[in-house]
Amino acid sequence: MKKDKIRLPRREWVRSPATKVKTSAKVYTRKKPAKITNEEFLEKRDFRFCPICSAELVKRVVDKKNRMACHVCGFVYYQNPVPAAAVIIEKEGKILLVQRKFNPYAESWSLPSGFMEYNETPQECAKRETKEETGLDIKIKNLFDIYLATDDPRTHVVLMVYLAAIIQGSLKAGDDAKEVRFFLPSEIPADIAFTAHKRALKEYLEKNSVNLAKNLPTILPSEQPNLV
Structure with a gap:
């Protein structure tokens, strides 16, 4: 004997507005890197582990120097x-400078x-x-001078400065x-x-007979020697 299926009446209900769950789309934003001082930047650059075997580096006297x-x-x-x-580019009596976006010395000029x-x-x-920093294509005219830079917190630098002229490009x-x-x-x-x-x-x-602006103080040769 075949049994008939029992059909129960479907219950209809309406959720109270008070119980409605509203969900907003999640928006993920990339946090801006926190600004750090040049001293903190230098600390982050220190090498602590060997690039060959990953062991911790220690101070030792090598060639009569601590290394x-x-x-x-x-x-x-x-x-x-x-x-x-680096390059010195002069146009109509003006010098091209770049304002730095990142540390070290963020927002300073160079x-x-x-x-x-x-x-x-x-x-x-x-x-x-x-080209990367200014969008300009240049022609190197000649070497102006070579400097030893010891105030870059990342490393000491041998800086070769050239005189250059603009060929093309938009600043x-x-x-x-x-x-x-x-x-x-x-200025x-x-x-x-x-x-x-x-x-x-x-x-x-x-060298070009221009009076130095007051905001470029005299720097003693002993502080940052030229190399040529």
């Missing part, structure tokens, strides 16, 4: 200065500049960095630049990021 060395594989971290290139890449000549570095801040501008000598900002850049600007203006 960080690996007690396992013998690796020695020599803090050699890093080569970099010459268009940067570190050399592997298998790159200093002249190629100067052209590339200028636009790019890469790690916040702003790019041409300044009259009397050059006081907050120039690196002592070597101050020296280069000072000596360039003096």
